[in-house]
Amino acid sequence: MIRLLVPVFILFSFFVRVEKPTLYLIGDSTVKAGQGNGGNGMWGWGSVIDLIFDTGKINVENHAIGGRSSRTFLTDGRWEPLLEKMNDADYLIIQFGHNDDWALNDTIRARGTIDGIGEEFEEIDNLITHKHEVVHSYGWYLRKYVNEAKAKGVEVFICSPIPFNRYGEDGLIPRKPDFYPVWARQVAEQTGAHFINLHEMTAKVYDKLGYEIVKKAYFTNKDDVHTNRQGAQLNAEHVVKGVEETDSSLKNFLKP
Incomplete structure (x- = not known):
């Protein structure tokens, strides 16, 4: 009987494959533009x-999906199915903020969040969905993603949102003391998530080159928001640099 079990065990082990971990990305069109295949020259x-x-x-x-804020990625029903799939071998990178700076309630997008990272909220009757909704702060939504993923053992990173090709009077990319890149950092500190200062790393490159060169090299003709493939690669390299600066095991999966 023992002699029969050994070959069966070996055969079973041969067919069992260790499942690879997954790196999940969530965000807006600057992370994934359209279908993610470069349509209209736009790449996230x-x-x-x-x-x-x-x-x-x-x-x-x-x-990631275009047009979504930290709020509407949740209210569209996109978060729960992802969370269900995650396990303690996985990783999550979050980048929201561009679409959070919008009206809380209107007939166009109704995607805005309350400024900052506080616990304040506002109840609305959503003019698009026609549902009653409690709208929270940008920080509240980020905390929800981080805390729920971490509860499943997932290692989480928050990226500050990439800068647009827009400059202040001093010829530099604006750094506001109270805005989404700052709030993203604060939530990372609150929750113990890794922080990748994507906004600052890319802004430093844009500062040196100026609008015209950056436009030609990194952005589409469509606008000053969506990057072309080269711009997407620049931001991806900065995300990876941010990963490398942490103590996360995610860097073990980078190519040499």
Whole structure:
């Protein structure tokens, strides 16, 4: 009987495969523009970052979607199915903020969040969904993503949102003392998530080059918001640099 069990065990072990961990990305069109295939020349950094990771060892899933804020990614029902899939071998990178700076309630998008990272809220009857909704702060939504993912053992990173090709009177990318890049950092500190200062790393490059060169090299003709493939690659490299500066095991999955 024992002699029969040994070959069966060996055969079973041969067919069992260890599941690879997954790196999940959530965010807006600056992470995934359109279908993520360069339509209209627009690329988000999440659509090219898999080229920097060893996808033989880790899966990269880009679940970002254009037009979403930290609020509407949740209220659209996109977060819960992802959370259900996650386990303690996985990683999550979050980048929201661009679409949070919008009206809380209107007939166009109704996607805004309350400024800051506080616990204040506002009740609305959503003019688009026609549902009663409690709207929270930008920080509240980020905390929800981080805390719920961490509760499943997922290692979480928050990116400050990438800068647009827009400059202040001093010829530099504006750094506001009380805005989304700052709030993203504060939530990372609150929750113990890793912080990647993507906004600052990319802004430093733009500062040196100026509007015209940056426009030609990194952005589409469509606007000063959406990057071309080269711009997406620049931001992806900065995200990876941010990962490398942490003590996260995610850097073990980068290509040499």
